[in-house]
Amino acid sequence: MKIHEYQAVEFFRQYGIATAKGAPAFTPDEAVEVAKTLPGPVYVVKAQIHSGGRGKAGGVKIAKSLDEVRTYASQLLGATLVTKQTGPEGKQVNRLFITEGVDIEKEYYVSFAVDGATARVVMMASAEGGTEIEEVAANTPEKIVKEYIDPTVGIRGYQARHAAGMLGLDGDETKQFIKIVTGMYRLFMAMDCSLVEINPLAKLKDGRMVAIDAKVNFDDNALFRHKELEELRDVTEEDPKEVEAHKYDLNYIPLKGNIGCMVNGAGLAMATMDIIKYFGAAPANFLDCGGGATAEKVAGAFEILLSDKEVKGIMVNIFGGIMKCDVIAEGIVEASRQVGVKVPLVVRLEGTNAEKGKEILSSSGLNITPADSMADAAQKIIALIKA
Numbered sequence: 001m002k003i004h005e006y007q008a009v010e011f012f013r014q015y016g017i018a019t020a021k022g023a024p025a026f027t028p029d030e031a032v033e034v035a036k037t038l039p040g041p042v043y044v045v046k047a048q049i050h051s052g053g054r055g056k057a058g059g060v061k062i063a064k065s066l067d068e069v070r071t072y073a074s075q076l077l078g079a080t081l082v083t084k085q086t087g088p089e090g091k092q093v094n095r096l097f098i099t100e101g102v103d104i105e106k107e108y109y110v111s112f113a114v115d116g117a118t119a120r121v122v123m124m125a126s127a128e129g130g131t132e133i134e135e136v137a138a139n140t141p142e143k144i145v146k147e148y149i150d151p152t153v154g155i156r157g158y159q160a161r162h163a164a165g166m167l168g169l170d171g172d173e174t175k176q177f178i179k180i181v182t183g184m185y186r187l188f189m190a191m192d193c194s195l196v197e198i199n200p201l202a203k204l205k206d207g208r209m210v211a212i213d214a215k216v217n218f219d220d221n222a223l224f225r226h227k228e229l230e231e232l233r234d235v236t237e238e239d240p241k242e243v244e245a246h247k248y249d250l251n252y253i254p255l256k257g258n259i260g261c262m263v264n265g266a267g268l269a270m271a272t273m274d275i276i277k278y279f280g281a282a283p284a285n286f287l288d289c290g291g292g293a294t295a296e297k298v299a300g301a302f303e304i305l306l307s308d309k310e311v312k313g314i315m316v317n318i319f320g321g322i323m324k325c326d327v328i329a330e331g332i333v334e335a336s337r338q339v340g341v342k343v344p345l346v347v348r349l350e351g352t353n354a355e356k357g358k359e360i361l362s363s364s365g366l367n368i369t370p371a372d373s374m375a376d377a378a379q380k381i382i383a384l385i386k387a
């Protein structure tokens with residue numbers, strides 16, 4: 001789950017990470033009110049969208065007076081920003097973050113993320129701040145220093161000092177850097193983050209080290225431990241299909257193909273996508289509806305699949321283990337009646353009470369094509385969407 005910069009800055013403050021002063025604004029009037037509380041005479045008006053690269057896309061404006069704050073705020077609110085990360089359709093700006101303008105001497109990069117290969121949290125830092133770190137990683141990887149953190153002891157002083165040395169920081173800057181990265185690591189662990197990033201971390205002309213940008217992403221699988229984060233969610237930034245899936249507690253990821261998949265279990269869902277690919281077509285999504293597939297959940301899943309205009313057919317692949325196939329079949333029939341499925345629907349049921357389940361499907365009077373195996377189901381749905 002992503003949050004906005006101004007929300008991430010709140011976490012930075014809680015964890016003692018130095019940031020520029022600022023507050024959110026939703027109207028030009030509010031933007032001016034916020035600016036009046038800041039030191040001035042230079043302010044920064046920043047578009048709040050769930051995307052990086054705002055600076056290059058014109059989403060970060062340096063204002064030299066309160067009048068300019070109002071002008072930029074009016075320009076940005078309601079505008080659509082197209083950044084490297086938004087895709088060509090861009091994202092509409094509905095919120096702003098107004099900060100004090102600071103005098104930057106040099107920009108650095110620092111982040112914490114999970115490294116899959118070592119199964120550890122990794123700190124990455126670079127003297128090439130402000131630019132896109134992906135480009136630094138691709139062209140000059142030696143300019144990024146990585147410190148892998150042992151979870152039993154946490155980040156060590158020597159790791160922070162080593163990174164500071166690689167960035168060329170002096171003694172006082174190193175002290176500030178250690179405080180910042182220690183706060184970032186504590187935040188990362190305490191809130192089950194998947195990313196905590198500062199780009200740029202700025203060294204100011206007055207010697208202070210300050211976070212000029214703030215990015216905090218949370219691990220979706222740990223959100224149940226942090227119910228309070230739900231109110232930070234900005235659903236206008238998310239794919240409506242994913243928002244809907246979250247409501248039904250479905251694990252859903254939209255993809256580019258045209259065969260909608262409804263499966264129980266993540267492993268089976270991946271195998272289902274594989275077999276669709278194997279027979280020459282492409283899945284429209286990953287969808288794991290979990291162990292407790294109630295009729296309501298199945299209906300919700302169908303609605304999401306059908307709201308995707310690219311979906312030309314649906315393949316249901318259920319292995320009834322704890323759930324019984326007849327219960328699932330009833331759910332499918334009920335959901336099909338409720339939602340009105342107009343595209344071909346192929347259902348493969350296996351496991352406990354599979355025979356009873358198939359009987360329910362065939363006597364339902366609905367246009368459901370039963371399948372005997374995964375391969376059979378994949379071939380049948382592909383044939384049907386081509387027909």
Ligand code: GDP
Pocket residue numbers: 020044046051052053054055056060100101102103104107130199200212213214
């Ligand atoms: P991003 O482009 O979405 O990553 O947005 P950032 O928040 O990183 O802002 C982009 C750039 O704007 C930064 O890299 C800075 O160079 C510049 N910037 C932001 N705030 C200030 C400021 O207070 N003073 C100065 N001089 N530049 C700033």
Ligand code: MN
Pocket residue numbers: 052053130199200213
């Ligand atoms: Mn940035």
